[in-house]
Amino acid sequence: NDRTHQLKLSGYRALPFGLSVGIVFRYASGQPLSIYGDAPQPVLQGGAPPPRATRYLLPRGTYAELPSTYGIDLHLQYSFHVGAVSIVPVMDVFNLTNVQRATARFQRYNTRDTITNDQPPFTSPSNPFFGKDMDWQQPRLVRLGLKAAF
DSSP: OOOSOEEEEEEEEEOTTSEEEEEEEEEEOOOEEOOEEEEEOOOOGGGOOOOEEEEESSSTTOSEEOOOEEEEEEEEEEOEEETTEEEEEEEEEESTTOOOOEEEEOOBOSBTTBOOOOSTTOOOOSSTTTTOEEEEOOOOEEEEEEEEEO
C-alpha cells in the first residue's frame, strides 16, 4: 500500500429548506509494482541440481506503477415533519463518477515449470497472467434509506 500521495476532502452542508448535502473526495497515486518469479539458485556442492526459489527479479517496487485512483461519494438527506414525527429520506451514492481503475495487477513473471528470460528486459513472460489487471475499484453503488424519529 505504498502510495506516495493521498488526499481526502470532505464537506457537509445543511441548507435552510431541510436538505443536507455531504460529499467526500479521495485521491491516491498509483502503487508501485514489482516483478518476481522463480529463478535457479547457484549450483550446490557435489553437483546436485540447483533448487528453485521465488525472488524479486528487479528491486522491489521498481518495475511499474498502477494508475492513480480517485472517487467521489455523495450523501443527500431531506428532513420533513408529519405531525410529531420527523421523517428523513437518505440517499448515498458511492463512486459517483463510476470510475473503475485497476487496483491490483499480476506481478509473477514466470511459473515454477517454465523459468524463461529471468533477466532484463523481461519481454517474454511464461506466466500468461503477468501484467494483467486483477482487481478494480468498486462500481457505482446507490443506497437508499429512511429515518424516522418520534
